[in-house]
Amino acid sequence: MPQTRTIPPAILLLDDGTIFHGKAFGKIGTAAGELCFNTGMTGYQEVFTDPSYKGQVLIMNNCYTGNYGTKKEDVESSAVKISALICKNIAYNYSRKMADESLEKFLTDNDLVAIYDVDTRALVSHIRSKGAMNCIISSEITDVAQLKATLAKVPSMEGLALCAEVSTKEVYNLGDPASEIRIAVLDNGVKRNMLKCLSDRAYLQVFPTATSFEECEKFKPHAYFVSNGPGDPAPLKYAVDTVKKILDANKPMFGICLGHQLLALANGIPTHKMHHGHRGLNHPVKNLLTGKCEITTQNHGFAVDQEAVKASEHVEVTHINLNDNSVEGIRVKNKPAFSVQYHPESTPGPHDSRYLFDDFFNMIKANMK
Secondary structure, eight states: OOTTOOOOEEEEEETTSOEEEEEEEESSSEEEEEEEEEOOSSOHHHHHTOGGGTTEEEEEOSSEESTTOBOTTSOSSSSOOSSEEEOSEEOSSOOOTTOOBOHHHHHHHTTOEEEESOOHHHHHHHHHHHOOOEEEEESSOOOHHHHHHHHTTSOOSTTOBOHHHHSOSSOEEESOTTOSOEEEEEESSOOHHHHHHHHTTSEEEEEETTOOHHHHHTTOOSEEEEOOOSBOSTTOHHHHHHHHHHHHTTOOEEEETHHHHHHHHHTTOOEEEEEEEEEEEEEEEEETTTOOEEEEEEEEEEEEOHHHHHHOSSEEEEEEETTTOOEEEEEETTSSEEEESSBTTOSSSOOTTTHHHHHHHHHHHHHHO
């Protein structure tokens, strides 16, 4: 880093009044949202561009962020989706020869406010104890009272519907039109690598989040994929209604993350806000159907009610989280529909869970006979 560089100070204020001081990085400005942390050691660019992070201020647990730069191909959407970034150390220079540019330029180009030189261990410990909460970062305002006033206006993530802000605005197609399998994708904030895992083997039509079942059916799909997305699933009555109609039509359905929560809600199983969520690429999950375990990529702050699933006559648990026994997968009895809370496309992360796409296609083919 050049010695002549002047680094402005930045301030991080939490909803409970806790203050952290650090240094500015990226855009000079002010940004707010719900505080969360990611335990992954790599894949920061994919994480920053994951639409499920809409409205989140992200703490990276890794000691250094930015050391391998950024690359145009390593994105999961058209732009950065996190509200702001918090790091311990930032790498101004990068070592990867394939990289297009530095993380600093990437964040500046995407108008992202960031703060570093923060004790992220202490910050994460605070969240794990107190729970997820809103926060505000500023590299232009130093008046704490003014920041508190602005932070007070930031809505809670609970009850917040955000899918429409990240979903496609227009219908589009992917894959080979001659494919024997056609899949309707309900885009609640879908990641590009999810679409790749599907379009490599099927012809897709991707629909905006609020598209009705009747409109999707004009594509004459063999199956439905209900994607991940940000915010609270409970207010998404339109999406729950669509999933109910998919089930009533006995169409094969695969849901991921938010799609998993919508499948639960469509079967009368409630969701709830988690204490501090699961975000990272090293979460152990057990498949109760096979007895095998897998290391998974996760990003969610809401979960399916465990006791309600157990009490359900129509839905059974297929996967559990080995850290806290939360529900990580369900399937509907006597219906070709299943879902998982985690991200089997695994970008970033290990590919232990990609068999779920095989399961989906096998289910589709069995339903076509």
